[in-house]
Amino acid sequence: MEYTLRMPDRPEPPLRGHLDMGDRPGVPRPVEVTGRWLTRGGVPFIPVTAEYHYSRHPRARWEQALRKIRDGGATAVASYLFWLHHAPDQGGFRFDGRFDVRHFAELCGRLGLDFVPRIGPWVHAEARNGGLPDWLMARDAAGEIRARTDDPGYLELVRGWYGAIAGQLRGLERASGGPVFAVQIENELFADAGHLATLKKLAAGAGLDAPLWTATAWGGAQLPGDELLPLYGGYTDGFWFDADEPWDAGCRANFHYRHERDDPGIGADLRTDPHAPGDGAVPAGRFPFATCELGGGMTQAYHRRVRTEPDDIAAQALTKLGCGSNWQGYYVFHGGTNPAPGLQESHATGYPNDVPELSYDFQAPLGAYGQARPHYFALRQQHQLLAGFGEQLAPCDSVLPERTPAGAEDTTTLRWALRSDGESGWLFVTNHQPYDRLPDHHDVRFDLALPAGRRVRLPHRPVTVPSGAYFCWPVGLRTAGVRLAWATAQPVCVLGPVAERGGRPLLVLAATAGIPAELAFDRPAPAVLALPEGATVTDTGDTLLVEGARPGTDCLITVATDTGATDILLLDAATARTAVRLDVFGTERLVLCPDAVTADDGVLRLHTARDRPGFALLPAPDRLPGTPGATLTPAADGVFTRYTLTPDRGIRNDDTVRVTTDRLRAADPPPATVVSVPGRASAPPAEAYERAEIHRVRVTGIPADADEVVLRVHWSGDTARAHDAEGTLVADDFYHGRPWEFGLSALGPLTPGDGERTVELRLLPLAAGSPVRFPPGARPGSAGSPHHVALHGVDADIVRVWTVEAR
Numbered sequence: 001m002e003y004t005l006r007m008p009d010r011p012e013p014p015l016r017g018h019l020d021m022g023d024r025p026g027v028p029r030p031v032e033v034t035g036r037w038l039t040r041g042g043v044p045f046i047p048v049t050a051e052y053h054y055s056r057h058p059r060a061r062w063e064q065a066l067r068k069i070r071d072g073g074a075t076a077v078a079s080y081l082f083w084l085h086h087a088p089d090q091g092g093f094r095f096d097g098r099f100d101v102r103h104f105a106e107l108c109g110r111l112g113l114d115f116v117p118r119i120g121p122w123v124h125a126e127a128r129n130g131g132l133p134d135w136l137m138a139r140d141a142a143g144e145i146r147a148r149t150d151d152p153g154y155l156e157l158v159r160g161w162y163g164a165i166a167g168q169l170r171g172l173e174r175a176s177g178g179p180v181f182a183v184q185i186e187n188e189l190f191a192d193a194g195h196l197a198t199l200k201k202l203a204a205g206a207g208l209d210a211p212l213w214t215a216t217a218w219g220g221a222q223l224p225g226d227e228l229l230p231l232y233g234g235y236t237d238g239f240w241f242d243a244d245e246p247w248d249a250g251c252r253a254n255f256h257y258r259h260e261r262d263d264p265g266i267g268a269d270l271r272t273d274p275h276a277p278g279d280g281a282v283p284a285g286r287f288p289f290a291t292c293e294l295g296g297g298m299t300q301a302y303h304r305r306v307r308t309e310p311d312d313i314a315a316q317a318l319t320k321l322g323c324g325s326n327w328q329g330y331y332v333f334h335g336g337t338n339p340a341p342g343l344q345e346s347h348a349t350g351y352p353n354d355v356p357e358l359s360y361d362f363q364a365p366l367g368a369y370g371q372a373r374p375h376y377f378a379l380r381q382q383h384q385l386l387a388g389f390g391e392q393l394a395p396c397d398s399v400l401p402e403r404t405p406a407g408a409e410d411t412t413t414l415r416w417a418l419r420s421d422g423e424s425g426w427l428f429v430t431n432h433q434p435y436d437r438l439p440d441h442h443d444v445r446f447d448l449a450l451p452a453g454r455r456v457r458l459p460h461r462p463v464t465v466p467s468g469a470y471f472c473w474p475v476g477l478r479t480a481g482v483r484l485a486w487a488t489a490q491p492v493c494v495l496g497p498v499a500e501r502g503g504r505p506l507l508v509l510a511a512t513a514g515i516p517a518e519l520a521f522d523r524p525a526p527a528v529l530a531l532p533e534g535a536t537v538t539d540t541g542d543t544l545l546v547e548g549a550r551p552g553t554d555c556l557i558t559v560a561t562d563t564g565a566t567d568i569l570l571l572d573a574a575t576a577r578t579a580v581r582l583d584v585f586g587t588e589r590l591v592l593c594p595d596a597v598t599a600d601d602g603v604l605r606l607h608t609a610r611d612r613p614g615f616a617l618l619p620a621p622d623r624l625p626g627t628p629g630a631t632l633t634p635a636a637d638g639v640f641t642r643y644t645l646t647p648d649r650g651i652r653n654d655d656t657v658r659v660t661t662d663r664l665r666a667a668d669p670p671p672a673t674v675v676s677v678p679g680r681a682s683a684p685p686a687e688a689y690e691r692a693e694i695h696r697v698r699v700t701g702i703p704a705d706a707d708e709v710v711l712r713v714h715w716s717g718d719t720a721r722a723h724d725a726e727g728t729l730v731a732d733d734f735y736h737g738r739p740w741e742f743g744l745s746a747l748g749p750l751t752p753g754d755g756e757r758t759v760e761l762r763l764l765p766l767a768a769g770s771p772v773r774f775p776p777g778a779r780p781g782s783a784g785s786p787h788h789v790a791l792h793g794v795d796a797d798i799v800r801v802w803t804v805e806a807r
Contacts, residue, residue: 001441001442001444001445001462002445002446002447002457003401003403003414003416003445003446003447004401004402004403004446004447004449005399005400005401005402005417005418005446005447005448005449006402006449007397007399007418007420007422007448007449007450007451008399008451009422009451010397010422010451011285014034014035014036014037014285015035015285015286016032016034016035018035018286019033019226019227019229019287020225020226020227021211021212021213021229022204022209022210022213029211030174030175030211031181031212032211033212033229033288035285035286035287035288036285036288036326036395036397037288037326037394037395038288038290038326043391044390044391044394044395045390045391045394046325046326046327046328046386046390046393046394047075047114047181047327047328047329048074048075048076048328048329048330048383049074049075049077049078049114049116049327049328049329049330050069050074050076050078050296050330050332050333050334051077051078051079051080051292051293051296051330051331051333051334052065052066052069052077052078052079052332052333052336053082053125053332053336053360054079054098054099054100054101054104055082055085055086055098055099056336056337056338056339056360056368057334057336057337057368058098058745059097059098059100059103060749061370062103062104062107063107063111064370064598064607064707065334065366065370066107066108066111066113067111067600067605068334068366068370068372068376068596068607069113069333069334069366070111070112070113070598071580071597071598071599072333072365072366072376072379072383072596073379073380073382073383073384073386073387074113074330074383075113075114075387076113076114076115076116076181076182077108077113077114077115077116078115078116078117078118078184078292078329079101079104079115079116079117079118080123080127080131080187081101081117081118081123081165082123082125082127082131083120083121083123083131083132083133083136083161084127084128084129084131084132084133084134085099085131085339085343086099086164087133087161087164088133088134089135090133090135090136093164095164095168098339099339101117101165101168101169102168102169102172105117105168105169105172105178105180106179108179109172109178109179111600113179114179114180114181115172115179115180115181116180116181116182116183116184116214117165117169117180117183118183118184118187119161119162119165119183119185119203119208120132120161120186120187121147121148121158121161121186121199122147122186122187122188122189123187124187124188124267124270124345125187126299126344126345126353126355126360127338127343127344127345128342128343128344128345128346128349129349130187130345132147136157139153140154145157148186148189148192148195149192149195150194150195150198155198155202158199159202159205159206162202162203162206162208163207165206165208166203166206166207166208167207169208170207173209173210174210174211175209180209181210181211181212182210182211182213182229183203183208183210183212183213183214184214184215184216184231184292185199185200185203185213185215185228186215186216187216188216188218188219188221188266188267189215189216189221190219190220190221190222190267191221191222192222193222193223193224193225194224196215196223196224196227196228197224197227200213200224200227200228212229213227213228213229214228214229214230214231214292215228215229215230215231216230216231216232216233216293217230217231217232217261217262217282218232218262218263218264218266218267218293219264219266219267219268219271220262220264223282226286229287229290230282230287230290231290231291231293231327232261232262232263232289232290232291232292232293233263233266233291233292233293233294233295233329233331234251234254234263234266234291234294234295234316234320235251235254235263235265235266235293235294236251236254236295236298236308236312236313236316236434237251237298237306238251238265238266238298238304238306239298239299239300239301239304239305239353239355240265240267240268240269240270240301240304240352240353241265241268241269241304242303242304242679242680243303243304243679243680243681243772243773244679244771244773247434247435248265249265249408249409250263250264250265250408251263251265251434252408252409252433253408254316254319254320255315255316255319255415255430255432255433255434256319256404256408256415256430257319257323257398257400257404257415257416257428257430258400258404259324259398259400261282261289266293269352269353270351270352288326288327289323289325289326289327290325290326290327290329291320291325291327291328291329292327292329292331293329293330293331294316294317294320294328294329294330295308295316295330296313296330296332296333296362296363296364296375296379297313297332297335297361297362297363297364297365297375298362299355299356299359299360299361299362299363300355300356300734300736301353301354301355301680301734302353302354302355302680302681302682302683302734302772303353303354303679303680303681303771303772303773304772304773305734305735305736305737305772305773305774305775305778306736306775307363307736307737307738307775307778308363308434309434310373310374310375310378311375311378311432311468311470312432312433312434313365313375313378313379314375314378314379314382314470315430315432315433315470317330317379317382318382318428318430318471318472319415319428319430319470321382321386321393321419321472322398322416322417322419322426322428322430322472323398323417324397324398324419326394328382328383328386330365330379332360332362332364333364333365333366334364334365334366334367334368334370335360335361335363335364335366335367335368336360336361336368337358337359337360337361337368337746338357338358338359338360341357341358341729342357343357344356344357344358346683347676347677347680347682347683352680354680354681354682354683356733356734357729358729358730358731358732359731359732359733359742361741363738365379366596367741368741368742368743369708369710369742369743369745370607370708370743370799371710371741371799372595372596372607376596377577377578378577380580381492381510381576381577381579382472384492384493384579384580384581385472385490385491388491388492388581389477389491389494392421392424392477393419393426395421396419396420396421396424396425396426397419397420397421398417398418399417399418399419399420400417401416401417401418411433411436411438411439412439414429414431414444414465415429415430415431416428416429416430416446418448418475420448420450422450422451422452423454423476424474424475424476424477424478425448425450425474425475425476426472426473426474426475427446427448427458427472427473427474427475427486428471428472429469429470429471429472430470431466431467431468431470432467432468432469432470435776437467437468438467438468439467440464440465440466440467441464441465442462442464443462443463443464444462444463444464444465445457445459445462445463446458448475456475456485456486458473458475458486458488458518458520459486459488459516459518460520460540460547461516461518461547463488463515464514466513466514466515469512469513469514469515471490471512472490472491473486473487473488473489473490473512474486474490474491476522477491479494479505479507479566480497480504480505480565480566481561481562481563481564481565481566482521482526482559482561482564482565482566483521483522484519484520484521484522484568485520485521485542485543486520486543487509487517487518487519487520488512488515488516488518488519489509489510489511489512489517489519489551489570490509490510490512490576491507491508491509492508492509492510492571492576492579493579493581493590494506494507494508495508495581495588495589495590495618496588498567498618498619499619500619500620501619502565504558504565504567505566506566506568506569506590506618507566507567507568507569508568508569508571508576508579508590509568509570509571509576510571510572510573510576510579511551511570511571511572511573511576512573513572513573513574516547516548517547517549517551517570518545518546518547519545519546519547519549519557519568519570520540520542520543520544520545520546521543521544521545521546521559522543523542523543523544524561525539525543525544526544526559526560526561527559527561528544528546528557528558528559529558529559529560529565530556530557530558531546531549531557532550532554532555532556532557532570533550534548534549534550535547535548535549535550535557536548551570551571551572551573551575552570552571552572552575552638553569553571553575553592553616553637553638553640554638554639555569555571555638556568556569556638556639557569557570569590569618569639575592578592578593578594579591579592580593580597582597582598582599584599584602584603584617585602585604585621585625585805585806586806587619589617590617590618590640591604591615591616591617592615592616592617592642593606593613593614593615593616594610595607595608595609595610595613596608597615602805603803603804603805604625604803604804604805605802605803605804606645606801606802606804607707607799607800607801608799608800608802609710609797609798609799609800611647611651612644612645612646612647613645613802614642614643614644614645615642615643615645615804616637616640616641616642616643617640617643618639618640618641620634620640620641621806622806623806623807624807625643625804625805625806625807626804626805626806626807627645627802627803627804627805628803629649629705629802630645630646630647630648630802631645631646632644632645632646632804633646643804645802651703657699657701657702657703657709657796657798658699658700658701659697659698659699659711659795660697660698660700661696661697661698661791661793661794662695662696662698663693663694663695663791664694664695664696664760665692665693665694666693667691667692667693667763667764667787667789668691669765669787670684670688670691670718670765670766670767670787671767672767673767673770673771673772675771679771680771681770681771681772683719683734684718684719684764688764689721689762689764691764692721692762692763692789693717693762693763693764693791694760694761694763695760695761695763695791696758696759696760697711697758697759697760697761697794698756698757698758699711699744699756699757699758700755700756701755702744702750702754702755702756702798703798704752704753704754705752705800706750706800707750707799707801708743708744708745708750708798708799709743709744709750709757709796709797709798709799710741710742710743710744710796710797710799711742711743711744711759711794711795711796712740712794712795712796712797713733713739713741713742713761713791713794714739714793714794714795715761715763715789715790715791715792716780716781716788716789716790716792717735717763717764717766717780717788717789717790718734718735718764718765718766718770718772718780718789719732719733719735719763719764720732720733720735720740720762720764721733721761721762722742722746722759722761722762723759723760724746724747724748724758724759724760725758725760727760730742730746730747730759731746735766735778735780736774736775736778737775737777737778744757744759761791763789763790763791764789765787765788765789766779766780766781766787766788766789
């Protein structure tokens with residue numbers, strides 16, 4: 001079946017200079033916003049923002065976490081500043097330890113990351129009072145002030161908060177060479193544009209300065225004219241819906257190509273009428289499509305347990321790019337833990353949701369203890385595309401095909417779109433969504449009618465788009481004088497020019513699983529200098545077609561014209577997920593590694609729990625890399641050199657530590673679940689854990705070189721808590737069908753010679769008939785059991801950081 005799209009003539013040039021971003025006379029603006037995209041130094045680019053809450057993570061872990069975030073493709077880090085965390089008592093602020101926002105911002109700058117402080121005052125983030133201090137809320141309850149309004153008493157308190165933040169960030173402004181890239185005012189304020197304008201003036205008056213001022217715009221939020229850049233979001237599912245609500249239509253729509261930016265479902269539970277969003281519709285073409293809350297995962301509410309799958313996260317992100325997003329912002333990208341119990345959103349503090357007291361892991365790409373999950377690698381692949389080709393992609397308009405799905409419920413129509421500047425472009429396809437298996441689409445061929453009578457048809461031979469696929473294919477991609485008319489493979493990055501390969505750049509492509517790879521070159525047709533075994537070249541009349549190549553580390557195609565030559569490396573889909581372009585050993589290289597890898601100061605770091613980790617490099621260094629405590633064995637792997645690391649001590653991750661469990665107490669039958677908010681069950685109170693099933697877990701043989709030991713608790717039931725040997729709560733979980741993960745560093749920093757740690761698990765059973773929604777197939781117990789709780793086992797991963805450097 002041929003799928004047709006006709007691109008209209010290019011629109012007028014984008015609006016410029018219409019935004020009031022607080023320009024100062026004589027100070028050039030390093031980042032500018034047009035009506036359709038952002039520029040830095042006059043060059044279009046697509047920022048990638050990773051949300052990471054510094055006060056929800058130990059200070060000693062910040063630098064390592066920021067490296068993983070940066071080398072996962074983020075260009076900026078966003079973080080809420082929780083007034084509640086910084087000022088538990090009126091009359092002062094704390095900026096020490098894990099609350100040292102200045103040190104955090106300086107680390108961002110040193111590692112080459114922009115910083116986006118989201119300064120509130122109200123931030124939400126599943127924090128108590130939305131992050132407002134208790135003492136402020138007490139004054140609000142007493143009628144002394146009116147929070148989140150222009151009440152003078154409230155504004156005076158906000159002025160002090162903003163002044164404290166400005167004092168911490170002074171000298172870190174972009175105009176001073178610092179990392180502050182944007183400042184977000186408030187959060188999810190739907191119907192008071194005047195208050196947002198007042199807050200912006202207060203923040204600027206306090207001394208805060210940034211190239212961009214932003215506000216969240218979902219739910220039809222009313223914003224003050226051209227003073228704040230509207231940012232949007234989208235989640236694969238939400239904990240904030242009622243337990244008996246099916247998968248939300250707004251979440252479904254996030255897996256369709258459309259030009260409606262708003263997701264009215266976000267924050268709907270906090271609006272007086274969730275089905276009546278504000279009237280703050282943004283005029284088309286006035287602002288670029290920018291996001292700050294693409295769901296990197298999802299936290300749990302007691303009444304609604306959400307399990308996100310890695311492909312759900314990555315497919316939604318790619319779909320938003322195809323819809324025209326020119327700023328990819330994730331919430332959250334690195335999970336965390338509240339700095340103390342009781343700081344969470346709860347029914348007790350007037351919220352419609354009970355969430356875990358401590359855990360804010362969020363099923364994020366990087367977990368609360370630094371675990372790199374599959375969607376970290378899937379998103380990194382997309383971010384590398386933006387780093388290498390964002391200048392070309394950003395000015396491309398999103399165009400929808402002639403035949404589009406009939407609505408969010410349509411699961412049979414192929415979902416696709418084109419982003420194009422009229423000459424070149426990017427074809428996006430999404431055949432994946434949560435919960436439903438979308439059908440295979442057979443005999444697919446795309447017919448793209450571009451301006452000036454240009455026509456592109458691809459692929460040459462119709463293909464089947466398999467269920468679960470999501471991808472982006474290039475159209476008219478130029479590299480070093482060679483024009484790739486189109487390819488049925490997704491660009492990963494461009495490396496080079498590579499001196500070891502004759503000074504030619506290396507274009508890296510990722511084959512689409514289940515679809516044969518075809519590469520077509522525009523006329524004048526280039527000379528094909530080298531082909532992998534099995535590949536053929538055909539002159540189709542319109543293009544020079546390369547097909548039959550078997551993707552892999554040896555699938556190298558070299559093409560040349562009179563104006564340049566390019567190597568093209570076609571990797572299979574699985575290998576491409578492990579590929580990252582890094583500046584390591586003083587040279588830009590392509591690294592293949594199944595673990596998280598970071599690079600700084602000529603050092604490659606492997607963050608791994610594997611017994612014999614390895615990586616591959618292109619180009620290989622002149623001298624053999626070395627690492628303390630291990631030997632590296634090189635071997636050829638196609639165009640790469642693969643290195644296997646053999647630890648000197650014969651480390652085996654499965655027997656270095658020993659985990660033993662003892663059941664100390666069986667659970668009592670649970671009481672009936674309390675429903676304290678209409679339709680929403682409440683989490684069990686602290687005293688309920690006196691009736692819990694109790695297990696003691698001993699971890700022995702912890703090696704001195706362990707960076708972290710992550711426990712995976714395989715259990716089923718309702719809720720769970722972990723306590724240290726002194727009885728302090730250190731971790732918690734609401735069961736949602738996945739193992740509960742937490743690091744032994746929750747008990748205190750790991751130090752050489754620890755050797756042993758003990759933790760007590762308290763597991764509560766789920767009462768039969770509890771009005772709690774679980775993911776499909778995950779509800780514990782059976783219809784015949786009055787209650788259910790079980791510990792199925794505990795295992796551990798020893799995470800080490802191996803440093804590798806050129807000798």
